[in-house]
Amino acid sequence: MAKDLVRTPLFELHLKHGAKMVPFAGFEMPVQYPQGVLKEHLHTRQKAGLFDVSHMGQVILRAKGYTQLAEEFEKLLPMEVKSLKEGRQRYGFFTNDKGGIKDDIMFANRGDHIFVVVNAACIEQDFSHMRENLSQNIQVKLLKNRALLALQGPRAEKVLAEHHPAVRDMAFMDVETLPIAGAECWVSRAGYTGEDGFEISVPEAAATSLANSLLEHEDVEFIGLGARDSLRLEAGLCLYGHDINEDTSPIEAGLTWAIQSRRRVEAGFPGATRIQEEITSGPVKRRVGILPEGRAPVREGCKIYASKTAEDAIGAVTSGGFGPTLNTPVSMGYVRTPFAANDTALFAEVRGKRLPVKVVKLPFTGPNFKR
Amino acid sequence: MKFTEEHEWLRMEDSVVIVGITEHASTQLGDIVFVELPEEGQTLSKDDEAAVIESVKAASDILCPIDGEVVEVNQAIVDEPAKVNEDPLGAGWFFKIAPSDISQMDDYMDENTYNKLIS
Known part of the structure; x- marks a missing residue:
């Protein structure tokens, strides 16, 4: 394995649990443990799964007051930042001048700062983007000393409440500082x-x-990460660099x-012209769920056709x-808008064969969120 | 039983060769979720693409290890691909082939040699 891969603070623990480690966005990450992707996936849906997501970038933006911070941050993305309440977070994305997506992120109003979580592969690019495009009144700090864990599944609340009961009262997208396992x-x-x-987010x-x-x-x-991918795919969530990128609006x-x-x-915000235009007139293509009728998985890169014989x-x-x-197999992808209605019958080309989807x-x- | 470098096994039984994938291959591939098998009656040459398996991670081709005619396929693993992970050397067999040149079996490894390869 390449020497320059970054290890997360949990590296030794992954090995102890028999993880198979793979390179991912410059990090050495666990792709699966001995029980395997299928069982890990189902375990998360039925009980609670613990994920090391420390490869994701944690950034703090700080200024004199939240209003100034929010006004500046809104220049980089098309989200409502100003009225986001303290202790609440929001899904968002940085856009480019063409109306494409530079990265998708989570950001939270933490009172005197904004906490941003970015994709591992975009850390350096996002950091430069924020540093270069926010004024010098804003401090942009990439945190290098914190790990990020995710506890996911229907039993997550019960499990975490044993460490701090306050988590029971948190709603979806609430953010709080809590002492857990002796740390902030x-x-x-x-x-x-x-x-x-x-x-x-926990100190390293x-x-x-x-x-x-x-x-x-x-x-x-x-x-x-194997099950993380199949879980998010079933949940219809985008993976940056695959389902969304600099070209997709x-x-x-x-x-x-x-x-x-x-x-x-x-x-x-950057790319507003295209984005406003597409909101009004509709886009030329749309991301949709694609359900193969057979048992063969239809993977990234497979082309979609309107018929068995269509050329284009x-x-x-x-x-x-x-x-x-x-x-069953599940896929998502982009189809031209006239083909994007639910229940449209299409064909996906897999190994030279057109399979019905x-x-x-x-x-x-x-x-299954707690609203 | 013989083994190929492609991690397939071949077993001669009543003048027919049964083909499957090894325990090592099934572990490396992870959970198998899809199997496509050749047609019964199909004539295959050595190294032809005979079957496709897909695990949660990726798709892989199964190459035909020997010239001959496919005489039987294991529909049970098409209906329930997990059988390949559960019992790769037994109930998880792929297809049976009537070989046209049985001497091709000699090209392959015995169990000891194969075990050294994967260790």
Whole structure:
């Protein structure tokens, strides 16, 4: 394995649990544990899965007051930041001048600062983007000394409440600082699986003991990136660099819901022209769920056709695999708008064969959030 | 039983060769979720693509290890691909082939040699 891969604070613990480690976005990460992707996936849907997501970037933006911070941050993204209440977080994305997506993120109003979580592969790019495009009045700090754990699944609340009862009262997308396992943890009620659950930012030094104490619970198992991918795919959630990228607009991606109404009208973010235009007139292609009728998985890159014999593709799969919860293959991808209606019968080309698929509403499962 | 470098096994039984994938292969692939088998009656040459398996991670081709005619396929693993993980050397067999040149079996490894390869 390449020497320059970064190891998370939980590296030794993954090895102890028999993880198969793989390179991912410059990090050495657990893709699966001995029970395997299928069982890990189902365990998360039924009980609670613990994920090491320390590869994700944790950034703090700080200024004199939240209003100034929010005004500046709104220049980088089409989300409502100003009216976000303290202790609440929001899904968002940085847009580029063409109206494409630079990265998708979570950001929280933490009173005197904004806490941002970005994708591992985009850390350096996002950091430079924020540093260069926010004024010098804003401090941009990439945290290097905190791990990030996710505890996901229907038993997550019960398990975490044994460490701090206050988590029971948190609603979906609430963020709080809580002492857990003897450390100052930043807990948010969110995740990337379609299940109820929490993400916990924990000081590096306390990460292993926190993970160990969560794993002691009979309902909790370590879950690797393999199952994280199939869980988010079933939940209809985008994977940056696959389902969304610098060319896809948020409207095409079906993420219009994440652009709050004031921003749609007032604009003032990169790529607003295309985004406003697509909100009004509709995009040329749309991200949709694609359900193969047979048992063969239809994976990323497979082309989509309107018929068995049509020459030109009308779309392509951007994520696809097997959905253990549904026990069928599941995919998502982009098709030209006239083919994007639910129940449209289409064909996906797999190994030279055109297999019947159907456009379906996303998500495939859930969500099971605590609102 | 003989083993190929592609992690398949071959077993001669009543002048027919049964083909499957090894325990090592099934472990490496992870949970198998899809199997596509050749047609019965199909004539295959050595190294032809005979079957496709897909695990939760990826798709892999199964190459035909020997020239001959497919005489039987294991529909049970198409209906329930997990059988390949559960019993790769037994109930998880793939297809049976009537070999046209049985001497091709000699090209392959015995169990000891194969075990060294994967250790």
